[in-house]
Each structure stands twice: as C-alpha cells, then as structure tokens.
Amino acid sequence: MDRIPILKLGPCLIVSIQDDMQDQTALRLQDDLTNRIEQTGAKGVLIDISALDLVDSFVGRMIANISAMAQLLNASTVVVGMRPAVAITLVELGLSLPGVRTALNVERGMALLNASIEAEASNAEHPAE
Amino acid sequence: MPTATVKSLLQKNHAGVLAEWRQDLAGALQTGKGRISEAELAKQTQEFLRLITEAAQHSDIADTETEGWRPLRDFLGEISRTRVLQGFSSAETATFVFSLKKPLFAMLRQAHGKDVDALAEQTWELSALLDQLGLLTIKAFQATREELISRQQAEMLELSTPVVKLWDGVLALPVIGTLDSARTQVMMESLLQRIVDTGSELAIIDITGVPTVDTLVAQHLIRTVTAIRLMGADCIISGVRPQIAQTIVHLGVDLQGITTKSTLAEALQLAMKRLGFVVSRKAV
Numbered sequence: 001m002d003r004i005p006i007l008k009l010g011p012c013l014i015v016s017i018q019d020d021m022q023d024q025t026a027l028r029l030q031d032d033l034t035n036r037i038e039q040t041g042a043k044g045v046l047i048d049i050s051a052l053d054l055v056d057s058f059v060g061r062m063i064a065n066i067s068a069m070a071q072l073l074n075a076s077t078v079v080v081g082m083r084p085a086v087a088i089t090l091v092e093l094g095l096s097l098p099g100v101r102t103a104l105n106v107e108r109g110m111a112l113l114n115a116s117i118e119a120e121a122s123n124a125e126h127p128a129e
Numbered sequence: 130m131p132t133a134t135v136k137s138l139l140q141k142n143h144a145g146v147l148a149e150w151r152q153d154l155a156g157a158l159q160t161g162k163g164r165i166s167e168a169e170l171a172k173q174t175q176e177f178l179r180l181i182t183e184a185a186q187h188s189d190i191a192d193t194e195t196e197g198w199r200p201l202r203d204f205l206g207e208i209s210r211t212r213v214l215q216g217f218s219s220a221e222t223a224t225f226v227f228s229l230k231k232p233l234f235a236m237l238r239q240a241h242g243k244d245v246d247a248l249a250e251q252t253w254e255l256s257a258l259l260d261q262l263g264l265l266t267i268k269a270f271q272a273t274r275e276e277l278i279s280r281q282q283a284e285m286l287e288l289s290t291p292v293v294k295l296w297d298g299v300l301a302l303p304v305i306g307t308l309d310s311a312r313t314q315v316m317m318e319s320l321l322q323r324i325v326d327t328g329s330e331l332a333i334i335d336i337t338g339v340p341t342v343d344t345l346v347a348q349h350l351i352r353t354v355t356a357i358r359l360m361g362a363d364c365i366i367s368g369v370r371p372q373i374a375q376t377i378v379h380l381g382v383d384l385q386g387i388t389t390k391s392t393l394a395e396a397l398q399l400a401m402k403r404l405g406f407v408v409s410r411k412a413v
Contacts, residue, residue, distance in 0.1 A: 079361075080361060081361075082359050082360045083325070083360075084317075084318060084321030084322050084324075084356075084360065086359075087321060087356040087357075087359040087360045088314075088321070088356055090359055091356045091359070092352075096355045096358075096359070102360060102361035103361040104324070104325070104330065104360065104361040104362060105328065105361075108330075
C-alpha cells in the first residue's frame with residue numbers, strides 16, 4: 001500500500017503529497033504524521049499539495065483534520081501549493097478549511113512556520129509579554 | 130396532349146418566371162436597398178431558379194432532404210449566412226424564397242388553364258416545396274445568428290476578466306458588470322491561475338463597476354475570497370460604494386473576515402503596507 005514519506009527538517013516535518021490520495025492513504029498519513037510529531041516533538045508541519053490535482057470531500061476534510069490534530073499536539077500546520085482547481089473544488093464542496101493556514105509555495109510556508117515557532121519561543125521566554 | 134408536369138414547366142418557362150420574380154422582388158425588397166446590390170440579387174435569383182429547376186428534374190419534389198437537393202440546400206444556407214451579415218431580418222430573408230410563389234403559380238395557371246385538378250395538385254406541390262425551402266432558410270438564418278451570439282458571449286467573458294498586476298506581489302481584478310455564476314467561475318479561474326503564475330500574495334477585487342450586489346453576488350465574492358485564501362494568498366475587496374454597503378447590511382450578508390475598502394487606492398495602500406513597502410513623497 002502507498003505510504004506518504006514524512007521528512008524531518010529542524011523543528012519541522014515536511015509531507016509532500018505526490019500522487020492523488022486514496023482514502024486509505026489519507027488515513028495512514030494521519031496515523032503516521034501524528035506518531036511522528038509525538039516522537040520528534042516537532043513544532044511545525046508543512047504539507048505540500050502542489051502535485052495534488054484531484055480532491056474529494058474526504059481528502060478535503062482529512063487535510064482539515066490533520067491540521068487540527070497537529071494543533072492538539074502543539075505543532076502548527078501550513079498547507080502549501082494548493083492548485084487553483086483544487087481550491088475551487090474545495091469551495092464548491094463547502095470546505096473552506098477554517099483554521100488551516102495556507103501559503104503559496106514551500107519557501108513561504110517554511111518562512112511562516114519559522115516565524116510562528118520563533119514567536120512561540122519568545123512567548124515562552126517572556127510569558128508576561 | 131398529356132398534362133405538363135411541374136418539372137417540364139419549370140424548364141420551359143425559366144426565363145419568364147425569372148423576369149417576373151425579379152420584378153416582384155424589386156418591389157418587395159425596397160427596404161433592402163443599399164444592403165444588397167442589384168447585380169448580386171440578380172445573380173442569386175438566377176442561381177436559385179437554376180438549382181430548383183435542376184433538382185426538380187432528377188429528384189422527388191416532395192422531399193427536399195434527399196441528396197438531389199443538396200446543392201440547393203447549400204446555396205440557401207450560404208444566402209442566409211450572408212443575409213445575416215448584411216443585416217437583413219429573418220422575415221426579409223424568408224421573403225426571398227416565398228416571393229417565388231407568385232410567378233410560379235402564375236406559370237401554372239397559364240399552363241393548365243381550365244384543368245382545375247392539375248392546377249390544384251401542382252400548386253400544392255410547389256407550395257409545399259417552397260415552404261420547405263423557406264423553413265430551411267430560416268433555420269440557417271437562426272443558426273448563424275446563434276453562432277454569432279455565442280461567439281460574442283464568449284468574447285465578452287474573456288474581455289471582462291482582465292487580471293492586472295499593480296505592484297510586485299499585488300494583483301488587481303476590476304469587475305465590470307453583473308456577477309453571475311459563469312462569470313464568477315471564469316474570474317476565479319483566471320485570478321487563481323495568475324496568483325500561481327506570479328506568486329502574488331495579495332489580490333484586490335475591485336467592484337466599483339458592479340451595479341448591484343445581491344445575496345447571490347455576495348455569495349460569489351465570498352467563494353472567490355475563500356478560494357484565494359485556500360491557495361495561500363489574501364484578498365481585499367475594494368470599490369464598495371455607500372449604496373452597496375447599505376444593501377449588504379440590509380440583506381444580512383456576512384462579509385466578516387473579508388477586508389473591504391471603499392477605493393482601489395486605499396486597497397493598494399493597505400496591500401503595500403502589508404508587504405512592507407513604504408511610499409514617500411520627495412520634498413520639493
């Protein structure tokens with residue numbers, strides 16, 4: 001069965017979805033990713049869906065779920081590289097993914113993650129601020 | 130002497146019918162003066178009568194759908210197309226065919242005289258034939274018209290959604306005219322594609338040119354903004370006129386979470402600020 005690789009880069013985990021997702025693959029990713037966050041103590045998750053050009057409501061909800069789960073495990077999530085067709089489909093499906101942060105490409109997504117990790121770190125240092 | 134048939138009569142009286150028809154047409158088509166030259170009309174009448182005579186010699190006169198009538202059908206289609214372009218109405222185009230009835234019936238009366246049976250029968254035959262041909266012209270006329278309309282519609286759709294680059298990383302889409310589902314779709318697609326192509330982080334949708342905003346239009350706007358956000362860019366809506374602001378509130382449409390500005394200039398100002406640009410004026 002297909003398995004989506006999860007790469008660790010500093011305090012972040014990077015998931016790049018290279019193929020159209022089956023329901024099973026999505027469920028497995030959810031499993032693997034939450035485990036990896038727990039193991040590595042990652043502070044940020046970047047999901048690259050620039051190669052994904054087909055979504056259904058299940059995959060759409062899966063993305064929202066993964067983001068919410070990562071949040072619970074104290075890692076912020078950024079979804080990057082969504083294609084226009086995918087964005088339109090999700091809107092048509094009524095899935096506006098509230099609470100999911102997005103960025104245009106991996107570079108900007110990483111910048112966003114690093115900024116939020118730094119902000120959190122400084123908050124932890126000076127909790128009064 | 131055996132009764133003369135329609136086809137033999139057509140062949141024999143070709144010149145007479147043609148002359149009479151042209152005379153009638155000249156009277157009937159007064160309105161068409163200037164749009165079609167006399168020489169062209171003369172050529173068309175001659176060609177039409179020649180084709181009808183020819184087809185009647187070899188093919189069944191009751192059925193114009195057969196192969197023998199193909200040249201005539203093609204000819205009529207061509208005439209209808211040019212008439213559309215010359216600005217004739219459908220009635221005027223059909224009159225061209227129907228006006229042939231009078232000279233043809235006159236020809237039959239002359240040929241059969243007192244033979245009422247033959248006269249009635251052949252009048253019916255010719256009448257049915259010309260009706261069919263008339264309908265054919267109308268059909269071709271309409272098809273050409275519809276083709277024209279759909280082409281213009283497609284062009285309008287293309288023209289009405291220009292995405293302009295205002296600044297590095299800032300795109301603008303001035304919307305002019307009412308937003309319906311089809312236009313929103315095209316607008317959304319071209320805007321999202323440009324965002325991907327240019328890597329712009331901000332898009333400004335300017336609705337100064339949208340006459341009214343009802344719940345449906347607001348819905349379309351919200352959908353577009355949501356899609357832009359999903360892609361990782363942000364959106365500002367500008368050009369909200371006082372009247373539109375009132376309508377939106379009265380309708381109870383929730384535009385919360387969407388940044389709106391009254392003018393494009395203000396929206397650009399906000400966009401530059403967000404991207405970290407500072408505009409300053411040189412002292413003079």
